[in-house]
Amino acid sequence: MSIIHVKTPGLLTTVQDLGREGFGPIGVSPSGAADPISLRLGNRLVANAESAAGLEMTLLGGTFLFLEGAILALTGSDFGATLDGASIDLWKSVHVQPGGTLRLGATRSGARCYLCVQGGIVVTPFLGSGSTQILTGLGGFEGRSLRKGDVLHIGSATRSFRKKTISPQVLKYLSPHKVLRVTPGPQMDWFSESSRRAFYAGTYRVSEQSNRMGLRLKGTRVSQSAGGGMITEGISLGAVQVPPGGLPIILFVDQPTTGGYPKIANVISADLHRVGQLRPGDEIQFEQVTLEIARSLLIEQEKLLASAGLILE
């Protein structure tokens, strides 16, 4: 088994896979990659199963030493990566020679960059997944973000290096988009008509106080017509909840499993990967679609990700 030496960890780098689903009854949220499409594609570039664990870097990447070499791919946002001083492209398989050093900097596009390595990052699974949940210290590498000096294990790499890249059509599909599409939330009609209009007409800015649990938004306040008295209930991924202050919060991968604030809307599944790439300061708008449209957009997305021409060799 070969290893990765963490020379610098970056701002917030965690081990993530596609998360653990099915443990809501004991209060465990799914976690997993904030931009699961980037992780899935990165894994495919290095001949891993889509669900293999990789590193999720946030806003500022780290520096990693591969003493025994590796086959890797970087996906998601552009963090200005170099390998032994020479820049390398996103969305391409890369062969790292023994002793190679991968260095990432500050983001030039979205919030998160994924490092996928052939063999995957090996950690002790918690409830079937290697994903890290920072708040509770569960899963991933010691339940925390990486630190300088950490040593990560890579699963055995059995496939030889092949040059692979992602089709331009897919990359175009993944390019940033200001509009998040939503379906109505379960308490949508608790909000006055004018509040709902304001919610859809307004532009929101992602606050600095955003993380994998939720993205706090700044902008038009939304007020409830029927205030208070909400009974705590289950929360779906991407729910847009509105606490008493009126500023919406998009609940995300490390979200609480239940909560007591009304939800005006819910980001559609096909747009959740975009939420994972939103940085503090980014502007977004909400657009309402029907459940049927949301479903067909998800089906379309999965078709695209399953298409034969996705990976170019």
Added chain:
Amino acid sequence: MFATLREFTRSVHQTRVEAVPRYPEWNPAVLYTFPKMRTPMTDGARFQPASDQSLLVYFGQQITLDANQRVRKLLRLLELEPVAGIRNLHPAYCSLLVNFDALKSSHSELETILRGYLDRLEAVRLPEQQKREIPACYGGEFGPDLNEVAALHGMTPAQAIELHASVTYVVYFLGFVPGFAYLGELPEALATPRLATPRRRAPSGSVGIAGNQTGVYPFAMPGGWRLIGRTPIAMFRPDRNNMSFLSIGDRVRFTPISSARFAALENA
């Protein structure tokens, strides 16, 4: 509290009926109808899409043991006889959120299946309720809000402790974070609103109260519940067979302990 909830429920229903036609962007395609009355168990069950891959099943809009028992029965039945395409379940006081794979199922298909399950709830036998005891050291550094809570209700801290420890609570559900049990019902005389500004950090094991609920923080985390004590018991341990100390439906009592006993149990 219940009286206000009831009033509130009424107002919500009024808003619901009026709000729909007033809102031009509302799309009738996403409007769900109220279910027809069927058996006593499905009476009042209401389906509401929460997202494009989830469906909420409501058993009324009040916190009652009866509604919660239906939640637990539906959860139990879905665990015993899993439905293909259902990926996760989030039980709560009087609702169950069902997450599903939209590539395999639609809201209406799932609703049809779940209605079949609801018709069979009467026959579902819940596992025997375990009795659990939580030793807690009240007040002082462990319960920084105890004095204020007692003062708010015109009692001494000792009376507040006695009252909190006098009741057998029911675990309505686990949620929020791993192993966090929503315990009810707190004696009316202790019911206290949340802190106006949540704490940045409530230590792991903190016993809190909020409204007519009480619970124990399994992890050190931010929180708005008023802290009246702390338990040395680990509420959630990933290396334990039953990771969560409490399970849905358990009966729970708090036992006041001294700080010396707390230290002994913590080091045990």
